[in-house]
Amino acid sequence: MNIILLGPPGAGKGTQAQRLVERHGMRQLSTGDMLRAAVKAGTPTGLEAKAVMERGELVSDAIVSALIGDELDAMGADTGAIFDGYPRTAAQAESLDAILSARGRKLDHVVELEVDEEALVERITGRFTCATCGKGYHDTFERPKVDGVCDKCGGTEFKRRPDDNAETVRTRLAEYRAKTAPILPIYEARGIVAKVDGMADMDHVTAAIEGALRT
Ligand code: AMP
Numbered sequence: 001m002n003i004i005l006l007g008p009p010g011a012g013k014g015t016q017a018q019r020l021v022e023r024h025g026m027r028q029l030s031t032g033d034m035l036r037a038a039v040k041a042g043t044p045t046g047l048e049a050k051a052v053m054e055r056g057e058l059v060s061d062a063i064v065s066a067l068i069g070d071e072l073d074a075m076g077a078d079t080g081a082i083f084d085g086y087p088r089t090a091a092q093a094e095s096l097d098a099i100l101s102a103r104g105r106k107l108d109h110v111v112e113l114e115v116d117e118e119a120l121v122e123r124i125t126g127r128f129t130c131a132t133c134g135k136g137y138h139d140t141f142e143r144p145k146v147d148g149v150c151d152k153c154g155g156t157e158f159k160r161r162p163d164d165n166a167e168t169v170r171t172r173l174a175e176y177r178a179k180t181a182p183i184l185p186i187y188e189a190r191g192i193v194a195k196v197d198g199m200a201d202m203d204h205v206t207a208a209i210e211g212a213l214r215t
Contacts, residue, residue: 056171
């Protein structure tokens with residue numbers, strides 16, 4: 001099964017993708033994660049993407065589509081893909097169709113996480129992750145049980161994304177509205193979109209997604 005998790009930054013795409021990975025052995029393909037890894041490694045792609053990401057704007061369609069193609073080639077043909085943060089433009093949506101069909105895959109579901117935009121700034125600016133295992137936390141909604149110690153791995157170092165500040169988040173939300181939200185009708189016309197309330201608590205969101213994938 002190949003699915004897209006669609007929704008603005010902070011909607012919970014990454015969290016829900018990780019849950020699907022754990023439950024179903026699917027693979028999460030997050031272009032944001034791939035780009036952050038490229039920036040960290042200092043690859044040519046990373047060097048090109050760094051400043052664009054810091055401004056909250058979109059990296060070029062060609063770069064992200066190439067990353068997705070390479071990741072798909074590196075995974076087993078039977079492993080399902082969860083596209084998280086891709087596609088983000090009409091051109092990327094078109095590329096994804098070509099990328100999938102060239103590999104004998106098809107898109108089964110697009111899950112749209114519907115959220116209240118006002119809540120997103122607080123969600124995003126408060127989030128941080130364990131630097132060791134990547135577990136996600138939030139200043140207000142999910143602090144570690146013992147301050148400064150990761151619940152999952154005991155790590156004591158945490159990190160925040162440089163683009164998770166209020167100003168950049170506004171740009172990221174504007175990019176979503178202008179370039180990403182308009183691709184929904186493409187998938188609605190194919191009858192493969194399920195809308196899920198992304199403001200519900202995480203377990204309810206997971207259950208709703210699971211339900212949508214069974215239809
Ligand atoms: P994310 O982790 O999905 O929030 O992505 C972080 C940043 O990486 C975005 O604000 C963009 O600058 C860039 N990015 C991630 N995915 C894409 C994409 N599909 N198209 C263009 N830029 C992207």
